[in-house]
Amino acid sequence: MVNVNLMINTELARTILTGFIRSEVTRVGYSHAIVGLSGGIDSALACALAAEALGPQNVLAIRMPYKTSSPDSLEHAELLAKQLGVQCETIEITDVVEPFIRRDPEISKQRKGNLMARARMIVLYDRSEVFKGLVIGTSNKTEILLGYSTLFGDSASAINPLGDLYKTQLRQLSRDIGIPSVIVDKAPSADLWAGQTDENELGFTYEEVDKLLYLLVDQRYSPQECIEAGFDDKFVGAVVSRIRRFQFKRMMPPIAKLSNRTIGYDFLYLRDWGT
Amino acid sequence: MFGVYFLMVRFHPLMQINLALAQICTKLGDVQANLDKHLSLIADAKRQNTDLIVFPELSLTGYVLQDLVASVAHRPLEDDPVFKPLLKASRDLDIAVGFVDEDSRHRFFIASAYLSGGRVLHVHHKVYLPTYGLFDEGRFFAWGDSVRAFDTRFGRMGMLICEDFWHASPPYLLWLDGADIFLLSSASPGRGLNDKEKLESARWVERVTKAYASMFTSFVAHANRVGYEDGLHFWGGVTVFDPNGEEIVHGPYNEEVLVFAELDLNQLRRTRSRLPLLRDERTGLVQNELNRLLSRG
Numbered sequence: 001m002v003n004v005n006l007m008i009n010t011e012l013a014r015t016i017l018t019g020f021i022r023s024e025v026t027r028v029g030y031s032h033a034i035v036g037l038s039g040g041i042d043s044a045l046a047c048a049l050a051a052e053a054l055g056p057q058n059v060l061a062i063r064m065p066y067k068t069s070s071p072d073s074l075e076h077a078e079l080l081a082k083q084l085g086v087q088c089e090t091i092e093i094t095d096v097v098e099p100f101i102r103r104d105p106e107i108s109k110q111r112k113g114n115l116m117a118r119a120r121m122i123v124l125y126d127r128s129e130v131f132k133g134l135v136i137g138t139s140n141k142t143e144i145l146l147g148y149s150t151l152f153g154d155s156a157s158a159i160n161p162l163g164d165l166y167k168t169q170l171r172q173l174s175r176d177i178g179i180p181s182v183i184v185d186k187a188p189s190a191d192l193w194a195g196q197t198d199e200n201e202l203g204f205t206y207e208e209v210d211k212l213l214y215l216l217v218d219q220r221y222s223p224q225e226c227i228e229a230g231f232d233d234k235f236v237g238a239v240v241s242r243i244r245r246f247q248f249k250r251m252m253p254p255i256a257k258l259s260n261r262t263i264g265y266d267f268l269y270l271r272d273w274g275t
Numbered sequence: 276m277f278g279v280y281f282l283m284v285r286f287h288p289l290m291q292i293n294l295a296l297a298q299i300c301t302k303l304g305d306v307q308a309n310l311d312k313h314l315s316l317i318a319d320a321k322r323q324n325t326d327l328i329v330f331p332e333l334s335l336t337g338y339v340l341q342d343l344v345a346s347v348a349h350r351p352l353e354d355d356p357v358f359k360p361l362l363k364a365s366r367d368l369d370i371a372v373g374f375v376d377e378d379s380r381h382r383f384f385i386a387s388a389y390l391s392g393g394r395v396l397h398v399h400h401k402v403y404l405p406t407y408g409l410f411d412e413g414r415f416f417a418w419g420d421s422v423r424a425f426d427t428r429f430g431r432m433g434m435l436i437c438e439d440f441w442h443a444s445p446p447y448l449l450w451l452d453g454a455d456i457f458l459l460s461s462a463s464p465g466r467g468l469n470d471k472e473k474l475e476s477a478r479w480v481e482r483v484t485k486a487y488a489s490m491f492t493s494f495v496a497h498a499n500r501v502g503y504e505d506g507l508h509f510w511g512g513v514t515v516f517d518p519n520g521e522e523i524v525h526g527p528y529n530e531e532v533l534v535f536a537e538l539d540l541n542q543l544r545r546t547r548s549r550l551p552l553l554r555d556e557r558t559g560l561v562q563n564e565l566n567r568l569l570s571r572g
Contacts, residue, residue, distance in 0.1 A: 007470040015529055016465065016508050023503040164506075268341035270505045272303050 001230035004211040008169050010176040014049070017161045021053035024159045025134050027275040032133030036124050036154075037061040037081060037088070038191060039073030042138040042162060044080045044183050045174045049161050050136050056085035060131045063090040064120045066097060066192075073191050076183050083180065089127070093119040113192030117153025125156070134158035142167040142206060145213055146239070147246020148198065154190075155249060166213065167206040204235060212239055292429050292456075292538040295320040295328040296513040298526050300502030303337035306347050310335060310357050313372065316533055317364045323535065326429065327369040331460045331500035332401075332436050333385060334373040338462035339504045344415045348377035351388045351395045358388075358395075365390035369427065371434060371458050371498075375416075376400065382417035387434045387460055389425065397425035402445060403438040409464060409507070412438075424452035430540060437461040440483065450491040451558055455543050457491070459484060461499040464507040477510050477528070489520030492546045492553060494538050501531055518546035 137157025376386035400419025404412035433449030467475020513526035
């Protein structure tokens with residue numbers, strides 16, 4: 001097996017990412033940020049970076065449990081919010097989600113999970129208006145590439161400081177930045193139903209898939225070269241297929257071109273235009 | 276002794292340059308705000324007896340301009356509202372700025388202008404427009420078509436912009452054209468985070484700029500910007516290397532700062548007396564081989 005080194009200089013990552021949050025929040029006239037705190041590692045890191053960038057008093061962490069959410073998740077979120085000194089609110093989403101679920105007895109776990117993720121998005125964007133803060137994204141590079149997210153749910157945010165870090169890199173940064181080990185070391189879970197874990201659902205570990213993604217995406221290996229480097233061919237095939245299949249989750253909806261100048265094709269400006 | 280003194284005066288009217296490198300953050304597409312920052316930093320530099328201040332690539336406009344290009348373009352002329360105050364300020368100290376130049380036929384170039392004594396001494400148009408990976412310059416800009424050194428009150432200089440010096444030929448041409456002081460400017464997006472101390476992009480640029488100073492036994496100053504544009508991060512870390520390839524100054528990473536360096540131009544003579552790479556450079560051989568390569572069709 002080829003040796004893949006995913007280690008990063010975490011001090012440098014921390015400097016760049018806190019600078020990014022500060023720059024992108026303040027240049028649009030804001031000084032506050034909002035993070036949905038799940039009790040997991042991704043949102044913990046996003047919250048810690050935002051607190052460092054903007055000052056903890058300017059960060060609002062929101063816990064949004066559903067009735068089946070693990071009590072550990074709530075507890076870990078609280079632990080982190082206290083450690084960081086950020087403001088914290090708890091808004092249950094059960095009452096928001098239940099009426100939808102009751103309408104359809106046939107509803108799948110998947111659909112329930114999507115409803116919860118989207119309900120949380122609604123809460124975050126609503127609180128964002130009140131708190132006058134930008135919503136900080138918590139999606140990492142691994143899940144973005146694998147499409148392991150709910151479109152317009154947990155993938156929705158104003159800015160995303162974590163989207164170019166693989167899960168294993170994010171763990172390294174979280175440890176170095178002082179996220180409690182009880183959060184860093186537990187099995188990653190979307191916590192959309194009891195006992196759910198990312199790695200069970202995906203069918204492989206983050207450690208395995210991150211190495212493969214790093215070769216495929218960052219190092220531009222062909223799938224065949226990854227197999228020659230020691231990865232199982234079915235695993236490579238499944239991952240390559242996931243990357244392609246979920247491209248739609250990584251894009252704005254395409255606009256059908258009619259005019260000479262169309263948003264997305266030839267009307268090109270950065271979001272930071274004029275700032 | 277008199278003869279030596281005479282020679283040095285002839286080639287380098289001033290034997291020392293107090294150089295300032297403006298490691299700044301810009302507002303994307305807001306030329307007036309960027310101009311105000313330039314004028315303020317020029318005033319700061321003047322108070323500190325600076326002879327020459329160098330700004331980064333596209334310092335008056337910001338970097339990822341895309342469809343903003345036409346709206347931020349200016350011409351380096353006396354009656355241009357942006358260049359007028361800059362030219363006025365250049366009566367006190369020399370200024371190298373980055374901007375979008377629009378020619379009379381409305382082609383847009385990534386450009387650097389060298390201003391001195393109220394005049395534009397030289398304009399360089401970027402000759403290599405990266406259009407790969409995260410870069411899309413060739414889509415929005417015209418390619419410059421010359422690389423020329425120019426005379427200043429400090430001696431002969433050359434200016435290059437970012438990708439220009441990722442290629443070896445533009446610095447080489449400036450060297451042959453008489454440049455002893457290279458003013459390199461960048462808006463270099465940071466990339467290649469790994470477990471090393473510095474980003475890959477920073478390591479690469481520092482390696483080549485140091486190499487040019489060593490190989491061309493010349494002064495090489497690199498001005499780079501800081502700040503963010505969307506998710507892109509510009510890392511700063513301005514540097515100046517002397518003709519021995521030794522670092523004179525290294526600015527901090529990621530901070531907006533004015534970095535000062537003293538260039539002792541007598542070092543050119545001392546280094547080239549020891550290491551006559553310029554004297555021994557076989558330009559005829561280069562020409563013969565280039566002719567052979569180009570005639571292959």
